[in-house]
Amino acid sequence: MNLKDKSILITGGTGSLGKALTKHILTTYPDVRRLVIFSRDEQKQFQMGQEFSSKVYPQIRYFIGDVRDKERLVRAFSGVDYVIHAAAMKHVHIAEYNPDECIKTNVGGAQNVVDACLETKVERIVALSTDKACAPINLYGATKLTSDKLFVAANNIRGNNPIKFSVVRYGNVMGSNGSVIPFFMKMKKNGVLPITNPNMTRFNISLEGGVEMVMHALEHAWGGEIFIPKIPSYKITDVAEAIAPECKQEIIGIRPGEKIHEEMITSSDSFYTYDLGKYYTILPATHRWKLDAYKEHFGAKLVKNGFSYNSGENTEWETVDTLKELIKTHVIID
Structure with a gap:
C-alpha cells in the first residue's frame, strides 16, 4: 500500500488499537503526509504526545474532538484522504447502565462520521466493529x-463520490485496555481470579493482527464489505491458568449482556459470506460493483448455506502453553 503524501485520521486514536495503528503507520510509511489523532480525552492525547512527539514525527497532529460533534468532524476531515473510525463506547456493562450515552456515541457518532466523510474529500473509510x-x-x-x-449503506448514498466505506469485525484484542488479560494480571496478586462462567470462550486477535486487518481493508475494500479474520478461540479458564496457575478460580456468574460464546458470522449471514483465504467477508445485499468481477479478483468463494462462525465451535484453539507465549510477546502491563 502506498501512503506517500496521504493524510490519515484515526477517530478514537488514543485507544489501544489507535496507538498500535499510529506506530505501524509512522514506522512503515514514514512518507505519510499527515496522521491526525482525533479523540476527546486531552490527558490521553498529552500522554500519547510524549510517545509520539511532533518533534520526532512531524507528520503527527493531535485534534481534540468528539464524534458526537459533526461540525468538528467536518473541520477535522478537511484535507484528509483516509479515515479509520475507532471511537466508541465499548464496555458492555457501562452501556447497559448508560444506554443513551452509548447510542449517542456509537450510533449518532457513526452517522456523523459518515456525513462528514461525504461532505469532505475523504477517499476511504474503515470502521471498526466487534x-x-x-x-x-x-x-x-x-x-x-x-x-x-x-457504514455499509453509506456506499449506496454517495452518488458520484468515489469514496469507499467498509467495516472490520473481530474478537477480543489481546492486551487491549479493559480486556480480560490485563485484568487477570492485575488481579492475581489477590490470589483469586473471578470467572463469570467456566464454559465461556472468546475469539482472540493480537493488536498487530487488528492493525494488519484494518490496513488490508483500507487498501483492498471495494465498498460495503464486513471483513472478518480467521482467528483462534480460547477458553476463559485457560487464560486464567496461563496467567496465574496458583490462583483460585472463583465462579461469579455471567454478567448482564454477556454471551457464553461470541459469534462473528451467523447462519443467516452465510448467503452473503465469502471466503477470501485469510479472511471472510460479508458482502452487502446491494452493491455498486459486479459480484462476478469481485469473486474473480479476490478468488472469493461463497461459504456453504448455514455456515456460522462462533468461538465455541471454532476449529482452531489456543492452549494454556500458546497463551503463555502470546502473553509474553503481545501484552504489556503498566
Whole structure:
C-alpha cells in the first residue's frame, strides 16, 4: 500500500488499537503526509504526545474532538484522504447502565462520521466493529450492529463520490485496555481470579493482527464489505491458568449482556459470506460493483448455506502453553 503524501485520521486514536495503528503507520510509511489523532480525552492525547512527539514525527497532529460533534468532524476531515473510525463506547456493562450515552456515541457518532466523510474529500473509510455486533444481546452490540449498517449503506448514498466505506469485525484484542488479560494480571496478586462462567470462550486477535486487518481493508475494500479474520478461540479458564496457575478460580456468574460464546458470522449471514483465504467477508445485499468481477479478483468463494462462525465451535484453539507465549510477546502491563 502506498501512503506517500496521504493524510490519515484515526477517530478514537488514543485507544489501544489507535496507538498500535499510529506506530505501524509512522514506522512503515514514514512518507505519510499527515496522521491526525482525533479523540476527546486531552490527558490521553498529552500522554500519547510524549510517545509520539511532533518533534520526532512531524507528520503527527493531535485534534481534540468528539464524534458526537459533526461540525468538528467536518473541520477535522478537511484535507484528509483516509479515515479509520475507532471511537466508541465499548464496555458492555457501562452501556447497559448508560444506554443513551452509548447510542449517542456509537450510533449518532457513526452517522456523523459518515456525513462528514461525504461532505469532505475523504477517499476511504474503515470502521471498526466487534463480534458483539453479530446477533447482539446487549446494547453495545446492538449499537455496533447499527453502526455497521450505517457504514455499509453509506456506499449506496454517495452518488458520484468515489469514496469507499467498509467495516472490520473481530474478537477480543489481546492486551487491549479493559480486556480480560490485563485484568487477570492485575488481579492475581489477590490470589483469586473471578470467572463469570467456566464454559465461556472468546475469539482472540493480537493488536498487530487488528492493525494488519484494518490496513488490508483500507487498501483492498471495494465498498460495503464486513471483513472478518480467521482467528483462534480460547477458553476463559485457560487464560486464567496461563496467567496465574496458583490462583483460585472463583465462579461469579455471567454478567448482564454477556454471551457464553461470541459469534462473528451467523447462519443467516452465510448467503452473503465469502471466503477470501485469510479472511471472510460479508458482502452487502446491494452493491455498486459486479459480484462476478469481485469473486474473480479476490478468488472469493461463497461459504456453504448455514455456515456460522462462533468461538465455541471454532476449529482452531489456543492452549494454556500458546497463551503463555502470546502473553509474553503481545501484552504489556503498566
